[in-house]
Amino acid sequence: MSSRQILAGFHAVTARMRHASDSIREIYIEASRSDKRMQSLVDLAKQHEIKVIPVAPDRLDGLARGVRHQGVVAVADPKQLAVTVDDVLDVITEPAHLLILDGVTDPHNLGACLRTADAAGVHAVIAPKDRAVGLNATVQRVACGAADTVPYIMVTNLARTMRALKERDIWLIGTDDEATSDMHEVDAKAAVAWVMGAEGEGLRRLTRETCDQLVRIPMLGSVESLNVSVASAVCMFETVRQRK
Numbered sequence: 179m180s181s182r183q184i185l186a187g188f189h190a191v192t193a194r195m196r197h198a199s200d201s202i203r204e205i206y207i208e209a210s211r212s213d214k215r216m217q218s219l220v221d222l223a224k225q226h227e228i229k230v231i232p233v234a235p236d237r238l239d240g241l242a243r244g245v246r247h248q249g250v251v252a253v254a255d256p257k258q259l260a261v262t263v264d265d266v267l268d269v270i271t272e273p274a275h276l277l278i279l280d281g282v283t284d285p286h287n288l289g290a291c292l293r294t295a296d297a298a299g300v301h302a303v304i305a306p307k308d309r310a311v312g313l314n315a316t317v318q319r320v321a322c323g324a325a326d327t328v329p330y331i332m333v334t335n336l337a338r339t340m341r342a343l344k345e346r347d348i349w350l351i352g353t354d355d356e357a358t359s360d361m362h363e364v365d366a367k368a369a370v371a372w373v374m375g376a377e378g379e380g381l382r383r384l385t386r387e388t389c390d391q392l393v394r395i396p397m398l399g400s401v402e403s404l405n406v407s408v409a410s411a412v413c414m415f416e417t418v419r420q421r422k
Contacts, residue, residue: 193323289320
């Protein structure tokens with residue numbers, strides 16, 4: 179049972195059906211629901227020949243384990259988009275656009291980061307194994323399907339991975355409230371990796387020292403810093419803006 183993955187909510191289940199339907203074992207739905215949204219999901223499952231099992235709400239609650247499921251839970255085989263950073267970089271033809279998350283442990287933040295990374299065309303999100311959340315059901319739901327489209331690669335040694343990215347001529351841009359340079363001064367048309375730290379703690383010392391450049395996001399109001407998922411979005415879309 180440890181090899182199974184639980185997907186909860188319409189977005190996560192529908193995205194998996196569209197991207198990797200053969201990985202879904204079965205879908206459980208709330209027996210009392212027969213609305214248009216539920217019927218569309220059932221029709222899609224039938225198209226992919228996936229077994230749909232109507233159950234009571236408490237059965238769904240047990241499967242989802244506290245994650246808001248909207249009456250839909252799928253049991254699937256884990257889907258791995260890419261095993262290593264090299265798997266990603268060896269096949270792309272345009273300049274790399276990466277997001278590195280150092281110490282992000284909140285699944286809602288990771289889910290939001292993945293969703294924005296998908297929207298910004300990021301090639302992969304990289305995080306350390308020892309200080310990061312995995313792709314659990316909450317992440318899958320918040321990501322709204324992006325966890326099935328953007329590789330999330332957890333590495334044993336983040337600093338070593340960052341040095342390997344440098345050897346591939348990828349510019350590492352760390353965000354730091356105390357930095358003197360503005361994020362808009364960055365040349366994001368070339369291969370870049372935005373490096374974001376955990377809220378409150380920021381970047382770890384070795385991570386900060388391994389970056390090629392430290393920048394700050396200009397803040398005009400009274401708030402001192404942004405949520406990591408919002409800050410990541412601002413930086414990733416600076417790359418999109420420059421490359422357009």
